[in-house]
Amino acid sequence: MKLKIHLFTLLAGTLFLVSYFLSDFLWENLWIFYLIPPLFFGFSFLGFFVMAILKKNRTGIIIGVLILGIFLSSELVNSEIFKSGKILEATLIDDQSAMRLTLRADKKFEMESSNLFSEKIYKGNYQLIDNKIIFKDKRDDNNFIPDTVSIIGDKIIIRFDKNGKPITDFARYFDIKRNKIKNAL
Template identity: 55%
Template sequence: MARYYNTIQILLLILVGIAFYVAYFNIDYLSERLWIFYLFPFLILIVQLLGLFIFTIIKKNRAGTLVGGLIILSIVSTFLYNSELVKSKRVLQATLMDDLSAIHLTLRENRQFEVNASTLFTEDYFYGKYKVIDNKIIFLDKRYNNDFIPDTVTIVGDKIILEFENGEPNTDFASYFDIKKNELKSYHKTVSE
């Protein structure tokens, strides 16, 4: 009978772990549907996982403790992998603000870019490669869900200009990025090929 309960504990740990990963990899969908309440499923799943893990320890279920420990280790590893600790250094950060939305651009030392477009209810992420030639940033991958951000943009002072009109930078409202951090000045000669 004890073996049966040990097996049930292991299966519950595995199911809660799988549910956590399903929620984690569908976080955009959850945030779109549940708005700010999308964190509740994570909270419930973490509490369940930790409760089951502690229960297996108390019941001296070695296999359950091992499985629970591996699941918790994999979750921690996933968060560490997606954290800033293991990512390449940021060399440029810029933001384009609108009345109800913002687009954040990050260029990394390893020639990767990240674009985070957020509105009141949604958040979209785009990742890819870029290269720099003089004061131009050339995106080699999809950088936005439409052509609002062209594949080549120009750094002019503390702004990233999206388009020019009659040879002059267009600095109308919500038509350029404000640069918050720029270490490309000393870096662009090594990035461009």
């Protein structure tokens, strides 16, 4: 029985980690059901890990601790602890989708684009000149967001009309939630 417990712990834990690391892929292909594999394998792993502890199966316990360590390490690395501070957060919401922009102090940005069926996160570098944000990397799939946008008041303006007036129609600007940029107009 001891041999089986640590093998099942290893198998369930490995499948949990694989489904956890592939969660974006599963989201795109399974949509709502993407949670089923990580939950199933996660609870299976925890069950076998607890059994290994109760049976005092040293190999099962070591395997369980290693898998938990890998999971917790990846969560820690992806957390806000190791990222530069947020200096601007803004959201553009329309009827069926949303885009969340985060600018960080180390001149990196994150653009989270989500709709009912998918969610993508774009990361890259930006430059700030006066009230203009110049994106140096890809911001979205369809180039809806131009490479240069302007901060005006509590909005990030995406487009201007032919007279240079900001277009602030529905879903044509980002609403700024947090702004620590000193020279924003």
